[in-house]
Amino acid sequence: MKKSKISLESFFWSAEEIENPFALIDSFFDYADLDSHKQILTGAMLFVQKKEVYNSDYPGQLFVFYTAFRSFLKACVRLQHKDKKWKIKESPESWSYLHQASLLKDEYLNPFLVFQRAFTEKTFAEFDFFLCEIFHLSASPFVEEFVDIDLITPYIHMVKMLDAAQLMRERGIEKIKDKKVDISE
Known part of the structure; x- marks a missing residue:
């Protein structure tokens, strides 16, 4: 049975349907830079409990x-799950905490860990609900009361995913070559 891929639904904002996740990240950061994405996400978070519309x-x-x-x-x-077939090109010699941004050192060295950790803790549906909720509430002129909704954890993971994706884009990726050992010799 052939595994069907779920559409990345990029046509709405990029005017083209992109199927490769690496190409989508390039298009995503061509659409707006990292700072703009973080500013919009943070701005939406700040307006969740305000009567003003973001x-x-x-x-x-x-x-x-x-x-x-x-x-x-x-x-x-x-x-x-791409870390088994792809790897990030070597990090530059001049490393600093500023380059690391919100990432831990091991996440900086292997940004795929950010995605694995995020989706171990929260599901795609939970992240989608988070995005829908913060954009809905920040566009509403009313303050809505909500109980037991964790908006901070998905926000932190989203910022880390943005940093990891930008890092992957900056450093580049390369396919891991299979190391086949000929045991017949």
């Missing part, structure tokens, strides 16, 4: 960014 000049932009972030999440789901 980005009231152009609230429709939140919907477009929701679709872009959702596609990014779908690509991240696929990337969590």
